[in-house]
Amino acid sequence: MLSLDFLDDVRRMNKRQLYYQVLNFGMIVSSALMIWKGLMVITGSESPIVVVLSGSMEPAFHRGDLLFLTNRVEDPIRVGEIVVFRIEGREIPIVHRVLKIHEKQNGHIKFLTKGDNNAVDDRGLYKQGQHWLEKKDVVGRARGLFISDIIRRTDQSRTGIVSYRYKEVWNTALIY
Amino acid sequence: MAATASQGGRSGGGGGSSGAGGGPSCGTSSSRSGLLDKWKIDDKPVKIDKWDGSAVKNSLDDSAKKVLLEKYKYVENFGLIDGRLTICTISCFFAIVALIWDYMHPFPESKPVLALCVISYFVMMGILTIYTSYKEKSIFLVAHRKDPTGMDPDDIWQLSSSLKRFDDKYTLKLTFISGRTKQQREAEFTKSIAKFFDHSGTLVMDAYEPEISRLHDSLATERKIK
Numbered sequence: 001m002l003s004l005d006f007l008d009d010v011r012r013m014n015k016r017q018l019y020y021q022v023l024n025f026g027m028i029v030s031s032a033l034m035i036w037k038g039l040m041v042i043t044g045s046e047s048p049i050v051v052v053l054s055g056s057m058e059p060a061f062h063r064g065d066l067l068f069l070t071n072r073v074e075d076p077i078r079v080g081e082i083v084v085f086r087i088e089g090r091e092i093p094i095v096h097r098v099l100k101i102h103e104k105q106n107g108h109i110k111f112l113t114k115g116d117n118n119a120v121d122d123r124g125l126y127k128q129g130q131h132w133l134e135k136k137d138v139v140g141r142a143r144g145l146f147i148s149d150i151i152r153r154t155d156q157s158r159t160g161i162v163s164y165r166y167k168e169v170w171n172t173a174l175i176y
Numbered sequence: 177m178a179a180t181a182s183q184g185g186r187s188g189g190g191g192g193s194s195g196a197g198g199g200p201s202c203g204t205s206s207s208r209s210g211l212l213d214k215w216k217i218d219d220k221p222v223k224i225d226k227w228d229g230s231a232v233k234n235s236l237d238d239s240a241k242k243v244l245l246e247k248y249k250y251v252e253n254f255g256l257i258d259g260r261l262t263i264c265t266i267s268c269f270f271a272i273v274a275l276i277w278d279y280m281h282p283f284p285e286s287k288p289v290l291a292l293c294v295i296s297y298f299v300m301m302g303i304l305t306i307y308t309s310y311k312e313k314s315i316f317l318v319a320h321r322k323d324p325t326g327m328d329p330d331d332i333w334q335l336s337s338s339l340k341r342f343d344d345k346y347t348l349k350l351t352f353i354s355g356r357t358k359q360q361r362e363a364e365f366t367k368s369i370a371k372f373f374d375h376s377g378t379l380v381m382d383a384y385e386p387e388i389s390r391l392h393d394s395l396a397t398e399r400k401i402k
Contacts, residue, residue: 012238016257016258023261023268027267030268030270030271030272030297031301033274033275034297037274037278037293038298040283040290041287041290041294044287046283046284
């Protein structure tokens with residue numbers, strides 16, 4: 001039999017100790033999983049933390065920023081709000097601002113979105129024949145921002161402090 | 177907890193009998209037990225990285241366990257360890273249930289079940305922390321000495337140890353609980369780990385074993401005097 005010295009620790013373990021090692025690994029994975037599912041339950045959104053992938057919302061959100069979302073049913077969608085929505089048939093959610101809203105008496109809403117940095121609205125991105133989005137497409141509302149490249153941004157604004165005004169962002173976390 | 181303990185006992189008994197019956201039975205079973213023997217290295221001297229604190233503590237604990245179980249022929253009681261394993265298994269079970277339920281019924285419908293699983297998981301984590309801090313403390317061995325006359329309840333020997341981080345002083349505490357009088361007596365020693373390991377990281381049993389025996393005998397003789 002090969003003399004694999006690094007396996008000596010494993011060979012010296014009895015059944016219980018081996019099972020405990022397996023359980024230990026399982027508990028680490030479970031803790032991460034439970035924290036994620038717990039965030040899903042608390043925020044009500046299926047994806048409580050998302051990464052901004054494109055530059056269509058500059059100068060508010062840059063690529064690589066983390067957004068913390070909530071999806072409370074009682075929050076009304078108003079013009080000017082930043083929503084994260086998913087188009088039917090596409091997996092990746094999109095972060096854009098609400099441009100127009102049509103609202104019925106019973107509270108049913110149809111809305112149109114556009115990225116701040118885009119020239120046109122999102123009708124080109126929607127499904128074939130779809131002109132409006134509905135509440136069910138919404139994954140969540142952006143509530144918090146985590147900027148990940150603050151050094152690059154402060155370097156670009158050498159002439160002074162650039163202030164960003166977001167309508168719906170409550171807290172901004174800056175990290176180096 | 178009782179079910180898992182009895183299962184562990186049954187599989188241990190089955191392993192023992194297969195080793196004994198290896199001779200006359202056919203070649204396949206004897207080669208399987210031979211492979212298992214080659215896998216187990218109980219007789220090989222223990223060699224670990226002498227700078228790794230947790231490896232040092234584990235090897236000292238395991239060797240103390242071996243001395244107590246093999247030299248004095250005590251029987252190990254797995255109750256404490258089984259309790260911890262059960263709590264961990266239940267926690268992982270809740271996590272797996274949450275994962276599968278969320279996969280079968282996509283998010284908004286699975287909210288109540290998810291909430292229940294997440295809360296149960298963290299409650300189990302709390303129970304585990306309380307269990308390890310208060311019930312288990314740093315005890316790694318509970319051994320019974322079966323009374324030879326079979327009339328009195330067993331005497332219980334408990335081993336617990338501590339080795340602080342980046343420290344070289346290892347404390348081993350032996351507790352004796354008499355079956356008859358339910359009295360508890362303790363003895364401990366604190367020594368530098370340098371006394372037990374040589375420069376390459378091999379545990380020298382000739383230096384370690386007398387310490388354990390001395391602890392044991394100091395508690396055992398007191399009993400005889402009483």
